[in-house]
Amino acid sequence: MTLSHVDPEAEAVDDQALPDAPHGRRTLLIASASLLLAVLVLAALSLSVGAGEVGPGDVLDYVLGRNGARDNSRLSLVVGDLRIPRTLTALLVGAALGTSGSLLQAVTRNPLAETGLLGVNAGASLGVVVGIAFLGVQSGYGHLLWAFGGAVAASALVLFIAGRRGGGSPMRLVLAGSALGATFGGVTSVIIVNSAETYDRFRFWVLGSLAGVEGFGKLTSLLPVLALGFVVALLIARPLSALALGDDLARGLGHRPSAIRVVVALAVTLLTASAVALVGPISFLGLLAGFLARAVAGPRLTAQIALAGLIGAGVLTGADVLARVVSRPFEAPVSVIIALIGAPVLIALVRSRRMGAMGMTDPATEEGAAPRRLLPRLPRLPRLPWGAKERSESLLVRRGALSLLVPRRAALAALSLAALLLAAVVVSAYAGQSEMSLTRTFNAVFGSGDRFDVLLVQKFRLGRIIAGLTAGAALGLAGCLTQTLARNRLATPELLGVNDGATAAVLLSTTLTGTFGAWWAGPVGALVAVLVVTTVSGGLGQRGYRVLVVGLAMSALASAVTQVVLSRRSLNSASSLYVWTSGSLNGRGYSVAVPVLIGLAVLVPLALVAARQLNVLRFDDSTASSLGVAPGRVRLMCLLLAVGLAGLAVGICGPVGFVALASPVIAGRLAGPLRVPVLGSMLTGAVLIVLADTVGRIVFDGVEVPVGIVTTVLGGPFLLWVLLGRSAAARV
CATH class of the missing domain: 1.10.3470.10 (ABC transporter involved in vitamin B12 uptake, BtuC)
Incomplete structure (x- = not known):
């Protein structure tokens, strides 16, 4: 089953030729060392920031075992049971999602492929919520099992869609993933929306948060699965590089394309399911990590995968630090911070020249006609809307000097409705x-x-x-x-970000005025959202699917604002508002x-x-x-x-x-x-x-x-x- 509709020769032309070997290796080593240093600095910052009034000096004493710090119960609780497990979890989950994003982008040759955008995270999240809510699953392996089942179901649906004619085109695959994610998210909401206790238990985890990480129990149980996923990802890198040349050439080099895709799907599912079981669904991280890794490593796929894991670890750790300080004394879901970073990257990708060169933006013709291949076909129209065909299918109603032409079929449809x-x-x-x-x-x-x-x-x-x-x-x-x-x-309000923009505006007006449901707030938020989408995408109808993907990014940004507002409210208020934000x-x-x-x-x-x-x-x-x-x-x-x-x-x-x-x-x-x-x-x-x-x-x-x-x-x-x-x- 072929996932890509991009010409391998165009891909090869698009990617720059490998630079001179010594210079390329030196540049890559410098970039890798810089990224590693940045990750270490962010990890140290994560250990030093948080509740408990424990500063960097106390943390260093505890880590080095100096001055009897490990005998201090308060330091053991804050540093040993909370901050260290949370930081290690952020590093491993970030690396898992970054690696997964890089693998998906490579196997589909789609720079927009990412577990969140393709609905895999939502499927894994639904599996975990079902296991917890109906079967009382509590252990890390139990969460993993249900997350794995949900991720497998989502991945199978994505692969099925990609295998259909036209389904694997980058923009359409993202929109199909959005549809799957919406359906899985709706079923998840059915489970949690009617119970304030269940909502309080899940509201941060379902949104993606590290706030619930305490101790090493769950992380230790899932560490072998994560390690297996990382090993499989690195081992599949060389065969996956051959797959970029096309299925026929890959077979000529002794590889089996179908087996490569299955192994990639296995690695992505293991890493995604483990990440979701630990911290919930987090979107855009794989997209961001894969984009930056390609910019640093160029066409070297093994280096891309390794750097994507490193970048994902650093970004998630840094976002977790921001989540702890951006809305004190509350804590924002880390997925909100990632969305605020990743949505602009998605917009930049959609607007990039490389996307246009790969036929992903499906630009309109000079006359402004709609694109032919990717958009659903409009009905065939008569040459003139008031022509003879319409008169033959319409009823002429006269009353004195006045006359009215009533379309028979439209009138019958209106009466039936x-x-x-x-x-x-x-x-x-x-x-x-x-x-x-x-x-x-x-x-x-x-x-x-x-x-x-x-x-x-x-x-x-x-x-x-x-x-x-x-x-x-x-x-x-x-x-x-x-x-x-x-x-x-x-091109509808929900896919253009209008609904989510209006929702965010209503909640912001509630916070500012203390009164819920100001009639003017929704139209103002909707207007801001549509202005941003049309401006960034170049106008409605002018860039094919570009406007829809920009709308998805706008929805993510507006949803992030909504979740920040909800996270700052009390449980009763947040629970009732969450029901309203579900519609x-x-x-x-x-x-x-x-x-x-x-x-x-x-x-x-x-x-x-x-x-x-x-x-x-x-x-x-x-x-x-x-x-x-x-x-x-x-x-x-x-x-x-x-x-x-x-x-x-x-x-x-x-x-x-x-x-x-x-x-x-x-x-x-x-x-x-x-x-x-x-x-x-x-x-x-x-x-x-x-x-x-x-x-x-x-x-x-x-x-x-x-x-x-x-x-x-x-x-x-x-x-x-x-x-x-x-x-x-x-x-x-």
Whole structure:
């Protein structure tokens, strides 16, 4: 199974030729010695910094056994049981993740490959959480076993995706990994979100933290597994170098490409599973370590792997030191610090010339047309959106001097979606933990019947349903606008970082003002996020998948801000806010829906007015201009509409994922390709939110699963279908 779609000759041309041997070795030795010295300095700093008021002198006395320091119980606890095990764990885990990232990048010839971005960390994390929550697993080997199982499952899915036609292209592989990670993360959240005790136990570990490392017990039990992973990684380096020449040449040199890939997968799984079992999932570290190792070592793969391990150890140790001091007296998850460092590196990689040379950015043509190979195909449009074909499929409605052309299929689709929405509302009002018949539910809706029934339905259920309807309609319309103006079915608010930007802004406003849910915070955060993404990526629709990967980086940065805010709050406050950041309608009612209702009342008519111009905008810019449409002005208006709608929706229910992605796709399939499905996307979004919230309330007896977790668990496979589907699936 071939993972790479990059021409080996192009790879060889891209990599610089090996420098003069003595000079190259000398440069590499100097760089390696400098990195080793930096790691030692960071390790010494890690031993000297932390709680307990133990300074560098006391630590040195303890390490050297001077002045009776080891007989001091306080020093033994702080240095011997906390700081030394934590520092050694940071060094080993960093080296494991750095090595794993370098191996993945080499075997896929993809500079974006990394265990976090490809969903392997999330799979291992899910395995550990399942083992702890349901089987009470406590030992290091128990954690390793479950982490190994989750990592194997994730790795197998990634390899399956990579083996499909087009699936191994670097950008698409990263997006597929993001979908897998979102699904695994959603299932993990289902387990931990409804228990404050479980959340307190897991909230730092699931985010990636060394705060729980105490003593050498777990580290000692997992050390043989880590050592085995490192040995396998170094032994596979030479065969892996031959694989870079192509499968045929590698076979000619006596190697077996399939066996090499299996061994690499084994090494990556051993190292990743051990790292996750020790400190939880940490993303971007392998990406950062592999990038820096290539810059230092050049094309020497053995040196790359060794340096990536060294760099990973240093970066994680330094990030752990920062995590202890950046938010005193609290401690930030170390994964947050890594994300703040790694996300800019991901952006730099996507914008680099080498990525463009390898065909990874999929640039648009000079006319601004959408890329052909990597993007899902748009429906084939008629030459003019108001041509004869449309008239033949439309119904002419006349009243006096006025006439209206109504598309038959779009109108039928809208009526069907409206009926489905009404049914979803009835089911949501009826469903719940109380024993209420359908007749009693209808009576309660209209204010008659038992007073408790009326209170339950009108005060709680209907208010929640209205909030879900408005949020779903806003997300559906926002997704329709962004997909159309970007000419990309994947360009939705959650994949552009808009949802996470709005979430971070709402939490920051809560910290600053002391009041949760300021209506203006979400739109402001969404606007900042989309401005950053469009500026860095070069504009929506202009650089293919580049804008989506920059959006992933923006999401990581915004999520890091969110986690810092949560880590600084008390357990009760953090637990309730964590539920909201997962996407929840619990406790939401008429009052929080009012700003979005007002926004929809203002923005929907504008979107409907722009719908005809959006139809033309699906052509290239020159064609749109010749038809009297100003592409730049229409894009700006649609972008502002989408940002405002998505930000207001996040203010209601938090970052509900995949609704903005699925709604226009489903509505477009129902309404046909002649028009942009503005109204259908709104109705579909409302249906999806109401149904997902209903499922979350009734799927587990006595336990509520937030709507955002339901949509994430179901939306990840949907994203994979859109991303990798063929024929009809690819033309959604």
